[in-house]
Amino acid sequence: MVDERTGGPLPTLPRxxxxxxxxxxxxxxxxxxxxxxxxxxxxxxRWGVNRLLLPNPVxxxxxxxxxxRSGEFVGDLQTTLGELAVAFAIxxxxxxxLGYVISRSxxxxxxxxxxxxxxxxxxxxxxxxxxxxxxxxxPASKIALGAAISFFPIxxxxxxGFGHVDPLxxxxxxxxxxxxxxxxxxxxxxxxxxxILTGLRMGFTVALLSIIGSETLASLAGLGYHIVHLAEAMExxxxxxxxxxxxxxxxxxxxxxxxxxxxxxxx
Amino acid sequence: xxxxxxxxxxxxxxxxxxxxxxxxxxxxxxxxxxxVGEGELLCLIGPSGCGKSTLLNIMGGLxxxxxxxxxxxxxxxxxxxxxxxxxxxxxNSLFPWNTVIENIELGMVFQGVAKSERAARAAEALAAxxxxxxxxxxxxxxxxxxxxxxxxxxxxxxxxxxxLMDEPFGALDEQxxxxxxxxxxxxxxxxxxxxxxxxxxxxxxxxxxDRVAVFSARPGSIKQVIVIDEPHPRRPEFVTSAKFTxxxxxxxxxxxxxxxxxxxxxxxxxxxxxxxxxx
Numbered sequence: 178m179v180d181e182r183t184g185g186p187l188p189t190l191p192r193x194x195x196x197x198x199x200x201x202x203x204x205x206x207x208x209x210x211x212x213x214x215x216x217x218x219x220x221x222x223r224w225g226v227n228r229l230l231l232p233n234p235v236x237x238x239x240x241x242x243x244x245x246r247s248g249e250f251v252g253d254l255q256t257t258l259g260e261l262a263v264a265f266a267i268x269x270x271x272x273x274x275l276g277y278v279i280s281r282s283x284x285x286x287x288x289x290x291x292x293x294x295x296x297x298x299x300x301x302x303x304x305x306x307x308x309x310x311x312x313x314x315x316p317a318s319k320i321a322l323g324a325a326i327s328f329f330p331i332x333x334x335x336x337x338g339f340g341h342v343d344p345l346x347x348x349x350x351x352x353x354x355x356x357x358x359x360x361x362x363x364x365x366x367x368x369x370x371x372x373i374l375t376g377l378r379m380g381f382t383v384a385l386l387s388i389i390g391s392e393t394l395a396s397l398a399g400l401g402y403h404i405v406h407l408a409e410a411m412e413x414x415x416x417x418x419x420x421x422x423x424x425x426x427x428x429x430x431x432x433x434x435x436x437x438x439x440x441x442x443x444x
Numbered sequence: 445x446x447x448x449x450x451x452x453x454x455x456x457x458x459x460x461x462x463x464x465x466x467x468x469x470x471x472x473x474x475x476x477x478x479x480v481g482e483g484e485l486l487c488l489i490g491p492s493g494c495g496k497s498t499l500l501n502i503m504g505g506l507x508x509x510x511x512x513x514x515x516x517x518x519x520x521x522x523x524x525x526x527x528x529x530x531x532x533x534x535x536n537s538l539f540p541w542n543t544v545i546e547n548i549e550l551g552m553v554f555q556g557v558a559k560s561e562r563a564a565r566a567a568e569a570l571a572a573x574x575x576x577x578x579x580x581x582x583x584x585x586x587x588x589x590x591x592x593x594x595x596x597x598x599x600x601x602x603x604x605x606x607x608l609m610d611e612p613f614g615a616l617d618e619q620x621x622x623x624x625x626x627x628x629x630x631x632x633x634x635x636x637x638x639x640x641x642x643x644x645x646x647x648x649x650x651x652x653x654d655r656v657a658v659f660s661a662r663p664g665s666i667k668q669v670i671v672i673d674e675p676h677p678r679r680p681e682f683v684t685s686a687k688f689t690x691x692x693x694x695x696x697x698x699x700x701x702x703x704x705x706x707x708x709x710x711x712x713x714x715x716x717x718x719x720x721x722x723x
Contacts, residue, residue, distance in 0.1 A: 348506055349537045353554040353602065354526030363550055367541040 232414035240418035250422060256399040257388060260316045264323030264384050269377055272328050276335025276373075286340045290333070297329035302387055309395045319396065323388040327380035334376025338369030371442045378438045385427060400426070449482035451606055451638035452503055457512030459498055471663035472498045473509070478657060478666060482605075485632060485639040485676075487649040489699065490659025491706030496642050497610050499664075503640060504529050504608045516606060526555045529606045530599040535615040537595050538583040544594045545570065545579040551598045569601035570594075572631060589620040596628070600635070607632075609641045613648070625651055626680055633676035646699070650691045651678055658698045661705035668698055 214234055220226045221233045244250055279285045305322060312318035342365055350364045392401025400423050407416035459473040472495040480486050488496040501507040503514055505521045514521040516528055538547045548566040557565065570576050573593040583591050592612055599607055613621035625648055632639060643649050649656045653672050660667040672691060674682060682688055 343536075345533065345537060346539060349531070349533060349539075350554060352504060352506055352524050352526065352529075352531045353551045354524060354556060355554040359554050363553070364539065367539070 229411065229413055232417055236414040237417040237421065240415045241421055244415070244418055244422060250400075250403075250419075253398060253400045253403045254426070256316060257392065257401070260319040260323060260388050260399065261385055263316075264320045264388060265327060265381055267320070267324040268327040268331055268380055268384065271324075272331030272376070272380065273335050273373065276332045277339050279332075280336050280339035286336060290336055290340075293329055293333050293336070297333060301326045302390060305391050305394060308391075314395055314397050316398075319388045319391050319399070322391050323384040326387045327384035330379040330383065331373075331376045334372050334379070335369070338372035338376070339365055342368040374438045374441045378434050381434050382431060385430060389423065389427075450479045451482045451484070451517055452478075452480040452640070453515040454478040454480075454499070454503065455513050455515075457499065457502060457509045457514065459495065459502065459507070459509045473502075474663040474665045476512070476665050478669075480638060480640055481654075482638055483636050484654045485641060485652055487653035487656045488640065488642045488659065489644070489646070489649045489656055489695065490664060491661050491699070491703040492644075493662050493706060493710065494659040494702070495662065495664030496659050500608050500610050500640060500642050504531055506531075526602070526604075528604055529608060530602040530604040532592070532595050532599045532607065532609040532612045534611045535588065535592070536583075538591060538598070540583050543580050543582055544575065544586070544597075547583070547594065548598045548601050551602055555602050557602075565601045565603070566597075569597040572600060573597045574627070587620075588616050589624060592616065592624065596631075600631075604637075606638045607640075609639065611642050611644065614644060621645070621648065626678075628652065630677040646692050646695050647683070649695065650688055651683060656695060658695065659702070661702045662709060667702065670694060670698075 217231070218234050221228070221231050279289050301322070304325075305318075308318040308322045308325075312321050346364050346368060347360065350360050355364070389399070389401040392399035393405045394401075396402040400419070404416055404419045404423065407413075407419060455477050457473055457476045458471075460469065460471050462469040470493075476495075476499060478486075478499075488499065490496050498507065502509045503516070503521070505514075505516075505524045508522065516525055519525070519528075538544070539550065542550060545566055548569060549562045552562045552565060567576070567579075570579055573596050575590060575593050575597060578586060578590065578594075583594070586594065596612065613624050616624065629652055641649075641652060643652075650672055654676075656670045656672060658667045658670065659665070670691065674687065
């Protein structure tokens, strides 16, 4: 097959096939989710699963609409997003700054990289009781926990990004007279930023997870707290509706952050 | 030496990596002295690990010698001299996150060229190496030969009187490097720069150089300097002339024993050392 205008092979064919393949896989993914809801519906209405455990999805949907319409979620959402924003700001600023400082010395990299990697591998959420003892049941303990947990992927990736810039690039820049500022702005930063952006995205995700998670365990407000509160009040349909709502928020936030990461890497 | 002025003066340079007794201890250069004349093209040739790249880095102020001195155009070298000396490195020295034109302009930013001048100088340098059409390409979109042309354009745009080239065509195939060598000979004959050119290739050395400094095996020092008495720019016919062949054979004779020695030093199958040299 030859393109009549350029005489070259038709370039669109493989791309079209790839797009068709992607369309098909999207269809299967959507079908899978629809199937889950159908099974849920059948289990709740036909197979006699206890209504307290598994409410009718139609009732959940009605509750969800009611939550959105009434705006009762606003206060909890503000609490959770506020905690997330402060926690992420702390861990991003602290992790990137400390990571950069450590990356300037081979010795400090050798000391801290394995140390942070080891701490990163332990479940910090286990220390939640301590965080609550130190910071109370309010937002402060969620912020501290979220910041502590998200600090590690950020600092580890920042060390990796700044610490493993090809020394040839530094030599090339210095040979042409690059100042320290030039070196940072035009060599270190662009070389390291893809890895750092990945660390920031990972940090954001774990901050979100740990904040909502800790709200369900020990808290006075926030989306996670509200879900547990509804469970204790046996309002199962409404609790499910809240879970769906929180999932939608989390998916949206992660999509936004992934998009920002991709854009940052392209520039 | 045809010219009277000395551009680079190397005196009694020693260099070692690591400390005596350490496993990584290497005596790279021993008592090396050399003058490079103004406007001269000098090739450094020698076996792997003989210290020729080390000497080049020391000449350009990118490495400090263990002892000895280097003067470039009358000033003592103890750090990079971006106004006087530009480098072309072996490969992949362009910043992959910048386009070709951005790479060239960035060099001038580092060097301190006024913003108003950069675009014109970058365009001129790109045209000189025949890459005008590829200004907006990223290095990854270019062939190895084109990347080296772009790196050369970046060095040319800096308009330094001295150019130090560290095996700039070392990673290219034989045919590409032949063409680049011919183009380089023409380009440099016009520019009247002082050039030191490190190479592995005997043919490249004879084709490009006014003089060839042959290194001994490690610990490296200059064994002999051979004069290539042939006007620039060199014609492609030069390669097939009897003069070229006899000079090449003379170089081969000088190098052969040193390469044998170098191979014995590194031990059969020890490839770990070869990476040291460009460092």
